[in-house]
Amino acid sequence: MAGSLLRRVLDLVELLANHPRGLPLQAIAETLDIPKSGAHRLLAELAEHAYAVQDAETGRYLLTTRFATLGLKHLSRTGVVDIAQAVLNRLADLSGELARLAVVDYPRLVWVAKAQGARTGLRYDGDMGAEARLSTTSTGIAWLASLSDEEALELVMRQGLATGESGPNAPRTVAELMALVNQARARGYAWVQETNTAGAAAMAANVLHPQTGRAVGNLSVAGPSLRLTEAQRDAIAPDLLAAAAELSSVGAFSEYLGALGGRARASRPAMS
Incomplete structure (x- = not known):
């Protein structure tokens, strides 16, 4: 009872x-x-x-606001945001776009910190504390790419595929989704254009637990698709991957996030 x-x-x-x-x-x-x-x-x-x-x-x-206060207090005392913020700030400055950190709170993927690099013109922004839609966001695709096909599809089916509020290029079938996942595996990071939101593009790379190699979160860069083009993506990719590798090497950071994702089944080898 x-x-x-x-x-x-x-x-x-x-x-x-x-x-x-x-x-x-x-x-x-x-x-x-x-x-x-x-x-x-x-x-x-x-x-x-x-x-x-x-x-x-x-x-x-x-x-x-009491629940929000508790959540923010908890995150501040874990040190996760403090450790990540400097990395996010640098990535936002280098990319000139929105940089975000998402953490795996299995079976959810939640954005917990951000830094805005856009100073003028169009700006893409997002809510902290929101659960990422796995099938349409670069954040979700990156995490799915670190898992086995079976586990990835199980998690997506829990949420469902794209909705009417998704972008025009959102994957509507399992085959379309897995094409994006396999591209992320081959590239080493996820890249999407107008899949989650019309007019927006994004890329994401996983933060890995140093001992298990399991993805415990990821860093993403998102912005207007007119500005965040494939050419810009290629220019930003080295900085994104370096930032994700930097957070992966921080033991205290990975220890906490690893505990959050501890219910996950054994995953496939991480993207390299």
Whole structure:
């Protein structure tokens, strides 16, 4: 019973996290398939401890910043962002585009830090804490390329292939997806154009655990496709790979990320 209650609370938190403007009680109960009275009790408990609040005007329930504060506090104390930020800043300056760090929190891949290198003109940006879509982002493709085909497809099927919100070049079939994955394996980093977002291109290289060789995260560079062309990609690639190798060599960094991804099955040899 306790486990069931905890599961309901976690489902509720995840639901509200995906709706920053909040949701009415009825919608919450229907989405979670629980009685309205039960949903109200859970929300009241969260509100009592300042993790949720009800908007006085709309009646909608939404999360407070307390969960975000806990997450940021946790990341800051692991040292992951502190270690990576200098590398991200340098990569952003060298590329002139958005540089991001994603970490494997198996079976999820989550962006946790970034640096913006674009100073003028079009700028591509992204939300931190968001889960990467594996089949359409360079970040996702890079990670899939480090896994066996079986495990890669299992993870993609968990999320689903491209949605209507994906870019025009998003892979719509397993064959199209695996073509991108195999290109990443051959190249040593992933490269996509307008697969996740129309008008955007991106590239990503894995950060590897120094002992196991398993990908524990990756670094990516993303920007407008008009500026981040194939020629620019080729110019940036050495810096991206060097930055990923630098983070791979940092023991404390890899130790924490390796523990996050510790539930992963044995993976195929990493991209070289």
